[in-house]
Amino acid sequence: MRILNLLLGLGLLSSALSANFTATASNTTPPQWQNNKSNKYIGFEYPNGAKNAISITFDDARESQITVGMPLFEKHQVKGTFYVVPNNVESQLTGWKKAVSYGHEIANHTSNHVCTGNFEWLRVRGLGLENATLDWIKQDIEKANNYLENKLGVTPTSFAYPCGNTFVGRGVDTRSYVPLIAQQFQFGRTWNDETANNPNYTSFSQLTAIRLDGQTFKEIKTVLEFLKGNNSWIILAGHDVGENGLYSVDKDVLEQLFVYLKDPKNGYWLDTVNTIGSYIKHHRKAP
Numbered sequence: 657m658r659i660l661n662l663l664l665g666l667g668l669l670s671s672a673l674s675a676n677f678t679a680t681a682s683n684t685t686p687p688q689w690q691n692n693k694s695n696k697y698i699g700f701e702y703p704n705g706a707k708n709a710i711s712i713t714f715d716d717a718r719e720s721q722i723t724v725g726m727p728l729f730e731k732h733q734v735k736g737t738f739y740v741v742p743n744n745v746e747s748q749l750t751g752w753k754k755a756v757s758y759g760h761e762i763a764n765h766t767s768n769h770v771c772t773g774n775f776e777w778l779r780v781r782g783l784g785l786e787n788a789t790l791d792w793i794k795q796d797i798e799k800a801n802n803y804l805e806n807k808l809g810v811t812p813t814s815f816a817y818p819c820g821n822t823f824v825g826r827g828v829d830t831r832s833y834v835p836l837i838a839q840q841f842q843f844g845r846t847w848n849d850e851t852a853n854n855p856n857y858t859s860f861s862q863l864t865a866i867r868l869d870g871q872t873f874k875e876i877k878t879v880l881e882f883l884k885g886n887n888s889w890i891i892l893a894g895h896d897v898g899e900n901g902l903y904s905v906d907k908d909v910l911e912q913l914f915v916y917l918k919d920p921k922n923g924y925w926l927d928t929v930n931t932i933g934s935y936i937k938h939h940r941k942a943p
């Protein structure tokens with residue numbers, strides 16, 4: 657009897673839920689992305705007949721990016737986007753100046769790299785986005801821009817949200833700082849996403865990024881195959897370069913990836929976030 661009651665209760669609940677869902681759906685149809693009710697795939701053309709665009713990005717200005725990564729980028733004549741924090745740049749300043757003259761994109765990753773205070777390494781320093789304000793994060797970003805302008809002569813056009821976190825505050829006082837990034841930069845990149853950027857749809861202030869750390873070349877190729885529909889722009893994001901690790905890209909895997917992505921028969925256009933993003937901005941067919 658108890659089970660029967662339970663089943664009856666569940667039945668009532670599920671019909672109540674579906675009635676509720678129907679009512680909600682009919683009242684709040686999302687706006688159409690294109691002025692085309694079928695939302696058909698409209699395609700995107702990259703230079704030289706490439707089917708996809710891809711950017712390789714590294715975060716934090718970690719030492720191994722200069723000591724291990726840069727020689728590999730130069731050997732394969734590849735340009736990357738590096739989201740740097742001033743303190744780490746300062747300890748390898750000559751290397752970062754060389755990276756600028758080579759043509760890498762140097763971009764903003766804030767000054768204090770503050771993410772959610774659930775990370776203990778931040779919380780023990782009294783830092784955490786839950787306790788930050790929009791004014792504070794704005795100043796922290798400007799500080800990094802000033803440093804890069806003074807020391808490297810670079811004015812960043814791209815930004816990567818530390819840890820992919822895009823908020824300040826907590827509960828009802830939570831605020832997004834995406835609008836701030838949209839005002840100050842051409843491009844903002846998140847982290848650890850599961851999908852690539854649709855060139856006709858993506859928001860330039862929340863570009864998605866796929867984890868590059870800790871993967872074999874075979875695993876990366878599987879991910880690329882999965883993501884390459886609809887002429888997507890795939891942004892890969894790593895941290896250290898050397899051995900494979902949770903926050904480190906295997907140096908041999910990086911070289912294999914360069915060779916694969918540069919081979920025209922594989923259909924990729926490999927370049928920096930700023931170069932590809934600017935091209936897409938000028939050629940996209942929707943907002």
Ligand SMILES: [Zn+2]
Nearest residue numbers: 715716818819
């Ligand atoms: Zn970071």
